[in-house]
Amino acid sequence: MSQSVERALGILPLLAQGPAGLGAVADELGVHKSTALRLLRTLNEHGFVYRCPDGRYRLGARLFALAAEAIENLDIREVARPHLAELNQATGHTVHLALHQDDEVVYVDKVDSRYPVRMYSRIGRPVPLTVAAVAKLLLADLPEAERRALAHRIDYPRYTARSTPDAEAFLRELDLVREQGWATDLGGHEESVNCLGAPVRGPDGRVVAALSVSAPGVVVTAEGLLELLPQVLRTAGAISQDYSGVQERTA
Amino acid sequence: MSQSVERALGILPLLAQGPAGLGAVADELGVHKSTALRLLRTLNEHGFVYRCPDGRYRLGARLFALAAEAIENLDIREVARPHLAELNQATGHTVHLALHQDDEVVYVDKVDSRYPVRMYSRIGRPVPLTVAAVAKLLLADLPEAERRALAHRIDYPRYTARSTPDAEAFLRELDLVREQGWATDLGGHEESVNCLGAPVRGPDGRVVAALSVSAPGVVVTAEGLLELLPQVLRTAGAISQDYSGVQERTA
DNA sequence: AACGACCGTTGCAGCCGACGCAACACGCCC
DNA sequence: GGGCGTGTTGCGTCGGCTGCAACGGTCGTT
Numbered sequence: 001m002s003q004s005v006e007r008a009l010g011i012l013p014l015l016a017q018g019p020a021g022l023g024a025v026a027d028e029l030g031v032h033k034s035t036a037l038r039l040l041r042t043l044n045e046h047g048f049v050y051r052c053p054d055g056r057y058r059l060g061a062r063l064f065a066l067a068a069e070a071i072e073n074l075d076i077r078e079v080a081r082p083h084l085a086e087l088n089q090a091t092g093h094t095v096h097l098a099l100h101q102d103d104e105v106v107y108v109d110k111v112d113s114r115y116p117v118r119m120y121s122r123i124g125r126p127v128p129l130t131v132a133a134v135a136k137l138l139l140a141d142l143p144e145a146e147r148r149a150l151a152h153r154i155d156y157p158r159y160t161a162r163s164t165p166d167a168e169a170f171l172r173e174l175d176l177v178r179e180q181g182w183a184t185d186l187g188g189h190e191e192s193v194n195c196l197g198a199p200v201r202g203p204d205g206r207v208v209a210a211l212s213v214s215a216p217g218v219v220v221t222a223e224g225l226l227e228l229l230p231q232v233l234r235t236a237g238a239i240s241q242d243y244s245g246v247q248e249r250t251a
Numbered sequence: 252m253s254q255s256v257e258r259a260l261g262i263l264p265l266l267a268q269g270p271a272g273l274g275a276v277a278d279e280l281g282v283h284k285s286t287a288l289r290l291l292r293t294l295n296e297h298g299f300v301y302r303c304p305d306g307r308y309r310l311g312a313r314l315f316a317l318a319a320e321a322i323e324n325l326d327i328r329e330v331a332r333p334h335l336a337e338l339n340q341a342t343g344h345t346v347h348l349a350l351h352q353d354d355e356v357v358y359v360d361k362v363d364s365r366y367p368v369r370m371y372s373r374i375g376r377p378v379p380l381t382v383a384a385v386a387k388l389l390l391a392d393l394p395e396a397e398r399r400a401l402a403h404r405i406d407y408p409r410y411t412a413r414s415t416p417d418a419e420a421f422l423r424e425l426d427l428v429r430e431q432g433w434a435t436d437l438g439g440h441e442e443s444v445n446c447l448g449a450p451v452r453g454p455d456g457r458v459v460a461a462l463s464v465s466a467p468g469v470v471v472t473a474e475g476l477l478e479l480l481p482q483v484l485r486t487a488g489a490i491s492q493d494y495s496g497v498q499e500r501t502a
Numbered sequence: 503a504a505c506g507a508c509c510g511t512t513g514c515a516g517c518c519g520a521c522g523c524a525a526c527a528c529g530c531c532c
Numbered sequence: 533g534g535g536c537g538t539g540t541t542g543c544g545t546c547g548g549c550t551g552c553a554a555c556g557g558t559c560g561t562t
Contacts, residue, residue: 001293003519004549008256009297016320022510032551037511042253046260050352055510059321061352064375067318069267070310101301101312108315112363123374124315254548255520273539283522288540306539 007031008039012059015049019056067124076209077109080200080239084111084211087235091228093215097200098127098134099208103150105135113215130156130164131188133197134210140174140183141199141207147174160191182233184226185212192217194225198236202244211236258282259290263310266300270307318375325350327460328360331451331490335362335462338486342479344466348451349378349385350459354401356386364466381407381415382439384448385461391429392450392458398425411442433484435477436463443468445476449487453494462487 007029014020014028026036040057043049047062071077080097088095088111097109105127129135139147151167151174164170177183185195197212213232215225258280265271265279277287291308294300298313322328331348339346339362348360356378380386390398402418402425415421428434436446448463464483466476 001289001296001520002255002259004253004255005259005290005293006297008253008259009293009299012317013320016317016324018324023508033510034512034552035550038252038549039256042256042260045252046257047353047355048260058352059317061355061357061377063314063321064318064357065355065377066263066267066310067315068375068377070314099312102298104298104312104316106312106315124319126312126316274537284539285523285541286521289520 004039007035008043011036011039011043012048012063015057015059019052019058021056025057071108071123076200076239076243079242080209080211081109083235083239083242084109087111087211087213087231088113090231091213093213093220093225093228096134096212096214098132098138098210098212100135100138103129103154105129105132105138107134108209113219128157128159128189129154130170131159131185133183133185133195133212136174136177136183136185137197137199137210138207140178147171159189160187162187162191164188182229183210183212184222186222187217194220194222196225196228196232198232199240200236200243201240208243209239211239255290258286259294262287262290262294263299263314266308266310270303270309272307276308322359322375325359327451327490327494330493331460331462332360334486334490334493335360338362338462338464338482339364341482342464344464344471344476344479347385347448347463347465349383349389349461349463351386351389354380354405356380356383356389358385359460364470379408379410379440380405381421382410382436384434384436384446384463387425387428387434387436388448388450388461389458391425391434398422410440411438413438413442415439433480434461434463435473437473438468445471445473447476447479447483449483450491451487451494452491459494460490462490 010029011025014025020028022033022037022040025040026033029036040049044051044057044060047060047065050058050060052058076099077097084095084097092113094113095111096107098105098107107123107125107127110123127135129139139150142150148171151171156164156166156170158165164173182196182198184197185193187194193214193216195212195214197210199207200209200211202208211232213225213228261280262276265276271279273284273287273291276291277284280287291300295302295308295311298311298316301309301311303309327350328348335346335348343364345364346362347358349356349358358374358376358378361374378386380390390401393401399422402422407415407417407421409416415424433447433449435448436444438445444465444467446463446465448461450458451460451462453459462483464476464479
């Protein structure tokens with residue numbers, strides 16, 4: 001839509017992969033150096049890009065600040081936090097909270113496991129759509145047409161032998177998840193890690209978020225994890241209720 | 252420099268404070284609605300802005316993803332991580348790693364305390380410049396002129412009675428920190444939390460990062476925390492060495 | 503020391519892309 | 533139904549952005 005903005009935004013993913021000089025940025029964007037310079041300068045003035053002492057460019061502090069601030073302001077987080085902490089306290093496992101935006105599912109909060117062996121994840125990081133329990137929960141609630149379109153649009157990486165192989169299998173899985181009201185990821189992303197998740201619903205009954213507990217097989221078996229289902233469902237229900245209660249929060 | 256980009260970037264901080272409608276954004280920017288619409292659309296196409304079902308705009312997932320990716324790629328992090336984990340293992344306290352960019356100091360990694368009472372912090376979040384141990388370490392290494400300019404440019408919020416009160420006190424503190432090679436924050440940010448930090452130096456001897464251990468007074472006294480100084484210094488030294496060894500990593 | 507290669511920076515003219523206007527299309531409440 | 537407050541579209545005009553070319557700096561090389 002807006003050329004210069006588009007180009008400027010295109011710079012950011014480039015720099016996310018690592019620092020780069022003016023020339024490299026210009027080449028990558030396919031524009032003249034002077035153009036790239038102007039864009040980088042404006043980005044720099046606003047703190048989105050940081051100029052290293054050696055002249056190369058990196059992503060700037062402002063970006064991190066914004067992301068942090070935005071995450072703070074996601075209201076579901078505030079409501080959910082105490083419940084997540086409680087679930088973590090009760091089970092000892094890592095607890096995640098995730099949201100759906102566009103074609104991505106992102107973790108917006110987590111409470112780390114008390115066990116030394118922890119699952120690797122990071123707040124703000126996109127979740128593998130086809131295997132993660134929270135992703136299945138969030139996507140299963142989409143209207144049918146949208147769900148089908150999405151299922152055929154995305155890729156199906158074979159993280160492990162148990163990863164969802166294709167769109168058909170994924171849609172079947174989503175149907176199952178929607179029906180039973182909870183979801184699992186049994187070694188679909190990393191061979192030795194299992195997850196169990198449940199949906200958080202808004203006042204209109206639609207799924208607005210999803211939470212999950214994750215634990216490596218060495219800590220608890222898949223069967224053992226499934227025994228936590230009632231607790232997980234109860235926590236998700238409690239958050240749903242709290243969230244529907246407060247409801248409007250027009251900033 | 253570049254008008255449209257500048258405007259587009261101006262939108263993001265607005266939305267960080269909470270969701271807003273098209274009209275509100277246009278008013279705030281001082282531009283026509285149609286202009287704001289185009290900017291929002293481009294931001295939206297790139298995932299930096301997310302359109303709520305109710306038509307309002309929020310910050311988008313891409314922003315989180317970028318921030319996460321960039322933080323992953325900060326190479327000091329990778330080098331430091333095992334050392335931080337070790338320090339955490341040995342002491343049990345929360346360990347932070349921070350960097351300096353422009354006028355901000357940001358946490359880029361942390362390992363949580365094993366104690367139930369934890370200090371509140373978040374990766375990517377700006378650190379209070381005037382009191383945090385890591386901030387003092389990073390700023391103390393600036394060239395004198397820059398240090399003085401910065402000291403007079405920033406604010407001195409009185410978080411607690413022990414917060415640094417003004418520029419003069421701050422500069423004195425920085426001199427002390429630079430000389431002794433380590434820094435503390437004894438209740439300067441939150442009354443009951445103490446920190447002890449040390450600098451990580453690059454191949455040229457300049458401070459490139461800072462780490463700290465933090466613990467609430469209920470877990471360990473300030474004196475007890477100070478006894479960890481040798482360990483903290485050793486860890487910082489080990490990271491410096493590793494970092495200077497690998498050195499070049501031109502992406 | 504002089505050279506050349508490379509990178510970042512500046513001024514400028516032309517042109518295209520962004521701007522604001524005005525009109526339209528919705529949903530809502532008085 | 534009429535008024536409002538949204539968000540949206542098409543269009544002409546002007547201005548901001550673009551790419552060029554030329555400059556200045558810092559290396560490494562001969």
